[in-house]
Amino acid sequence: MANLSKITCIEDLRRIARIKVPKMFYDYCDSGSWTESTYRSNESDFQKIKFRQRVAVNMEGRSLKTKMIGLDTAMPVAIAPTGLTGMQRADGEILAAKAAERFGVPFTLSTMSICSIEDIAAHTSAPFWFQLYVMRDKDFIERLIDRAKAANCSALMLTLDLQVLGQRHKDIKNGLSTPPKPTLMNLLNLATKPEWCWHMMQTKRRTFGNIVGHAKGVGDLSSLASWTAEQFDPALSWDDVEWIKKRWGGKLIIKGIMDKEDALRAADCGADSIVVSNHGGRQLDGAPSSISATPAIIEAIKNHGSPTEVWMDGGIRSGQDVLRAVALGAKGTLIGRSFLYGLGAYGQEGVTRALQIIANELDISMAFCGHTNINTVNKDILIMDK
Ligand SMILES: Cc1cc2nc3c(=O)[nH]c(=O)nc-3n(C[C@H](O)[C@H](O)[C@H](O)COP(=O)(O)O)c2cc1C
Numbered sequence: 001m002a003n004l005s006k007i008t009c010i011e012d013l014r015r016i017a018r019i020k021v022p023k024m025f026y027d028y029c030d031s032g033s034w035t036e037s038t039y040r041s042n043e044s045d046f047q048k049i050k051f052r053q054r055v056a057v058n059m060e061g062r063s064l065k066t067k068m069i070g071l072d073t074a075m076p077v078a079i080a081p082t083g084l085t086g087m088q089r090a091d092g093e094i095l096a097a098k099a100a101e102r103f104g105v106p107f108t109l110s111t112m113s114i115c116s117i118e119d120i121a122a123h124t125s126a127p128f129w130f131q132l133y134v135m136r137d138k139d140f141i142e143r144l145i146d147r148a149k150a151a152n153c154s155a156l157m158l159t160l161d162l163q164v165l166g167q168r169h170k171d172i173k174n175g176l177s178t179p180p181k182p183t184l185m186n187l188l189n190l191a192t193k194p195e196w197c198w199h200m201m202q203t204k205r206r207t208f209g210n211i212v213g214h215a216k217g218v219g220d221l222s223s224l225a226s227w228t229a230e231q232f233d234p235a236l237s238w239d240d241v242e243w244i245k246k247r248w249g250g251k252l253i254i255k256g257i258m259d260k261e262d263a264l265r266a267a268d269c270g271a272d273s274i275v276v277s278n279h280g281g282r283q284l285d286g287a288p289s290s291i292s293a294t295p296a297i298i299e300a301i302k303n304h305g306s307p308t309e310v311w312m313d314g315g316i317r318s319g320q321d322v323l324r325a326v327a328l329g330a331k332g333t334l335i336g337r338s339f340l341y342g343l344g345a346y347g348q349e350g351v352t353r354a355l356q357i358i359a360n361e362l363d364i365s366m367a368f369c370g371h372t373n374i375n376t377v378n379k380d381i382l383i384m385d386k
Helices: 010-020 023-029 037-047 092-103 117-123 138-150 169-174 184-190 194-201 221-231 238-248 260-268 290-304 319-327 337-368
Strands: 066-068 071-073 077-079 129-133 155-159 252-257 273-276 309-313 332-335
Touching: 010 023, 010 337, 023 169, 023 184, 023 337, 037 290, 037 319, 077 092, 077 337, 092 117, 092 337, 117 138, 129 138, 138 238, 155 238, 238 252, 252 260, 260 273, 260 290, 273 290, 290 309, 290 319, 319 332, 319 337, 332 337
Parallel strands: 077 332, 129 155, 155 252, 252 273, 273 309, 309 332
Antiparallel strands: 066 071
16 A cells, blocks of 8 residues: 555646656646647636635535435546546556545546446446447447446446547657557656556556457457547437437436537437536647536526536546536536546555545535535635626
């Protein structure tokens, strides 16, 4: 067990992950598309939202417990779906899912994960969420949905903002692949990451577990890259969303909404929740930050009279950011890089540490703002620009 008492903020975890994780996978995590302006503003726009400090309020008996789409969670935070998580650390999705289960927050498994749906089901007992990308091969989507059902997933998260891929310069320059190709540059870099290599040698999970061996024509890695480029469906439409909702039949979360009209369309499709998200600044560079887009979408859904919950993700690096999002009306949030840094730094313990840091910051900041229950927090705790 590592002594993590001196790890006091997410930035500490990021710095250690940068040392421990091979460059191509660290860069894959810590980057956005093109100029990275949206990636940066996702974080920096949170800082513009100021709190009202209150005093002499009884701060005893505080609670962060809430519900997201009717499911109990220890705080309004879930683990976001992230591809290649098992390359930040061997068996990364299993480790993160275990940490989430013990902490009492939902875990979402990406279609593009290294560990498979069945791997997560075998190593956890709490139901997890499965994130689906829409692909041209509808038979494959049906099989993925059936596998998620068989694994007892309690919600399907449908990501709509990746019909085509936003260009991330670093991934191209690094020649991102899984497992890494044995080039001189990669071998030199891996030689500086002994802990990562050691863990990776203990596992067999080094490729896309939900895909290889399950999708037509993908038996090995060499065909996978072309399969991915060919398979993400650029013709995706709301009809597909409705078809998927029907086929799944359970709770549906629609992720990647940045526009009021799309939010209303998603609500009309019967989404239980929408996630205001620009994919962590990895898709449309130049889009506004997620937190700045959130209030208008909440307002639109409210005026529409729809029961759809509005969540947000992008740029959350502290419990204070979660508090800001909740104060603006988000019923929940997702964290991506904050948990990935913890995973890359210290595996399961690092994810737990990331969750502890966020919960602690959320709890104390909520108290400073004069609240003892996260469910009573609202805009009144913020100083709004007139
Ligand atoms: C390395 C990485 C991989 C990602 N892969 C996926 C994915 O497979 N599916 C998906 O819906 N979103 C994916 N995302 C987006 C996240 O779900 C989430 O929207 C984003 O990370 C939130 O921003 P944050 O990292 O600043 O918290 C990925 C994000 C990162 C950082």
